[in-house]
Amino acid sequence: MAPPKVALRVNTGITTRTRTIHCSNPHQMETLNKGIGDKINKIIRGKRKADCSPSKDKIVKRSALGDLTNNGENNTNTDGGAKIAKTIKKLTVQSKVLPSVKTVQQKRKPNENLAPPSAPVANKITTRATSKVPTVYPSQTAVKPKEKEKGTGVVATTKKRLSNEFEKTDKEESLYSSALEEIAKRPVTRSSKASTGSLDDSLKDSTCSKESNSLSFVAQQLQTKLNLGAHDVPEGVTDYDKENWDDVYQVSHYAMDIFNYYREKEKDFQVGDYMDKQVCLTKWMRSLLVDWMVEIQESFELNHETLYLGVKLVDMYLDRVVVSKETLQLVGAASMFVASKFDERIPPMIDDFLYICDGAYNRREMIRMEINLIKVIGFNLGIPISYRFLRRYARCGKVTMPVLTLARYILEFSLMEYETIRIKDSLLAAASLYLALRMKKVSMWTPTLEFYTGYKLDDIKNTVLLLNKSISKPAKSQIMTVKNKYSHKIFFEVAKTPVIKDEDLF
Incomplete structure (x- = not known):
């Protein structure tokens, strides 16, 4: 059952719906009554601004089709169709800086025969290069003190992965490294001293050259084996991918293959002439709906990819399912909701879409339409x-x-x-x-x-x-x-x- 709602009349003459607030503290109730006279602001989560989008100070809620909505009321005013607006309060998200990792010494247990108190203990992070003495576990035989003194004198410490590898210093190496970093940094040794010898001995036995371990060498090997970016450019054509071959943001190694794949997948998402079987809809109603979806993209400052994907989802759904004119706006809102989840870093909440529909639908209807939409398109959003x-x-x-x-x-x-x-x-x-x-x-x-x-x-x-x-x-x-x-x-x-x-x- 939906929570009770109450209509509040504010000084600006705008009628809106909000949840009933129970307050037992007289001071808080006085503060609440004082705030009712001001504009009632709707708080949504902070959004990343769309590409080159003008700043929007107000968010508009309206029906997509005017008097064709199932709201039961004509939302078109006689004064030229003034829109009901609410000011957005943007929440600023402060970036949190992860604390630096503190080295933790291994706790001694009473049953373990470890080095005497006078033995020096290494108080630093152990990496693959410096870890020469295996860690002693409870199930293994404890190392004798005499045998330990003959070694390097370094007690095995607890290995700990850095929580933020961007905070490491020159003396500290992150254990959380990629495969290419492992190839480039790991010394290759064939001597038995790698298990018990010092760091200097292991570095002397390294037989891998810098050229063979460089990242460029690995990239060239991958390019040759996978045949990346192999396409012939005719004479007189600018090879854009070759010019930006080393730019990681252009992904020139894969761009040609990606868009060739897109061209092949277009035939799987073709939309037919569905307006003849939509007995309750017209082309003009679809134009009104798309215009309303553009307003959603601009108000919520969504990416343009979200808008295009949302319109595509509407056409694919209408091509497969016959809907009424009262449900058309719900299809558009659910399509934008699904597209936002697919393309946005921080998608708007479902309450934001319910609000911008001007209360024409409830939460249950929106969720059911979202589920039905995804089922109809076959869960394939890579359009x-x-x-x-x-x-x-x-x-x-x-x-x-x-x-x-x-x-x-x-x-x-x-x-x-x-x-x-x-x-x-x-x-x-x-x-x-x-x-x-x-x-x-x-x-x-x-x-x-x-x-x-x-x-x-x-x-x-x-x-x-x-x-x-x-x-x-x-x-x-x-x-x-x-x-x-x-x-x-x-x-x-x-x-x-x-x-x-x-x-x-x-």
Whole structure:
């Protein structure tokens, strides 16, 4: 049973719902009553800001379809549709610095025959290089004092892994190392002194050269065996991956194979023409829903990948399940909720999505729709989206940021067009980039873009004409979120770029 809720009337005239707060302390009740007169702030967890997203001071809750929602009330006001807003209180997360590891000496037990008190005890972390005397366990025979004096005089200490390997000093080596670090640092010895000798003796017996143990040598061996990045670049094409071969953030060794794999997987996520079997839905209702999802992405400052994945999940679900108009907004909210869990570092909570739906659904309905959505799509969220293709093509073509932002605006505006759901995401990304290049009068379709996209100019012509027609139409007041978003200075005001005629495109 849901907890009791009470409506509170504040000074601003906004009616909202909150849980009843029981307070027995008169002083706390006075403080609570005093705070009711102010704005009631909704606290959500701090979010990482989306790429180049303008700052949002308010979060808007509204129904996606206006009077088509199952809220039972018409949310459109006579004063131009004023939106109910609540101020976000962002929680700042302070980074915690892990304490340095303190060395722990082995506790002596009364039954163990250890070294006499006068023997020196090593008070440092034991590494693989310095650990020469095996540790004495209770089940083993204790080492005799005379035999210990003949050795190096170092008592075995408890091995302890550093909690934070970034805090180690020059004298301390982390035991938590990767495989490549082990190959590079571990001395190879064949002498029996490695078990009982000193550190100097083990280093003298090292027979492995620096060149064979270097990380570059290991990387070259992996590249040769796995055949990484082996693709022939035609003459006249800029080899972008070769230029950034040593940049770990570009993953040039795998990038070509990754996007070739994405191209092959596109056929598994094709969406059909489902609007004929959706008896309760129309294309206009889908456009309103996508516009509302864009507003969610902007309000919660989510990644753009989350938005594209959420829209893709909506289309895949509607292609397989017939829904009513009252459930359409629930499908959109659940899709954004699932996409946030997949792409976001700190996804919003379920209460945030329930709030932005303006109380149209409860927690149980949201969770059940989330489960049903994941089952329908077969638990496969690794969907190739057009936004990832666009970023890859723009990098390989070395386009400027204003041109890329214009291509992002064209691509995001196409999400509201029902005619684009059957087009491959890689083709949509290539067409959006070409249209942006022509609108900015930068260049035509270059051999480099043709090679990395895999599409010739003839392959993208029809899609370019469709996208140009979409952004050329007069914008309707109900779906202005994308246009207003990209009219901001942070996005170089690309939405105000003059459109180009069809005969001037090619």
